[in-house]
Amino acid sequence: MPVIAARMRKSAALLASAAGIGALAMTIAPTAASAATPQEIAASIVPANQLASFSQIVSHESGWNVTATNPSSGSYGLGQALPAEKMASAGADWRTNPTTQIKWAYDYMNSRYGSPNQAWDWWQAHHWY
Known part of the structure; x- marks a missing residue:
């Protein structure tokens, strides 16, 4: 036993x-x-057929740096909002939260250009959006 x-x-x-x-x-x-990285977050928010364009813009504008600041204009964040405080419409944590910034940038691209693809077309022609 x-x-x-x-x-x-x-x-x-x-x-x-x-x-x-x-x-x-x-x-x-x-x-x-x-x-999750900002790129992974974007992939969960932005539709697949718009993601490459969204990514191109964010890569050129901020290098995917959530706190990127343009020293001459003051534009800020992943999508380089100007003024930066505009991103508060997407959330109070806009200064450091990549999800909030991605939602704001995606909404901005849709409202101003119709889609990230159209925003990217504009960016390629003008080197800004």
Whole structure:
């Protein structure tokens, strides 16, 4: 009987260890999921058929830097809003939240140009949007 009891204790220890690993994974997973890059966030917001154009504009305007600031104009963020405070219409966290900035830039491209594709056409002709 002592052999069976020892095996049961060992099995119980393994199960407890496995449960601890599972709990650890659950605490790590949300942190990893919230660490999405601005490009990944954009891919979840901007339609696939508009994403390449959106990405081109943001790459040229800010290099995907959420706090990019144009020293001469003061335009700010991923989409280079001017004035920067315009992005507050998308959320109070506009200064540092890439999701808020992407939503604002996408809405801006749609309202001003009709779509990111049309905004990119304009950008290529004028080197600004």
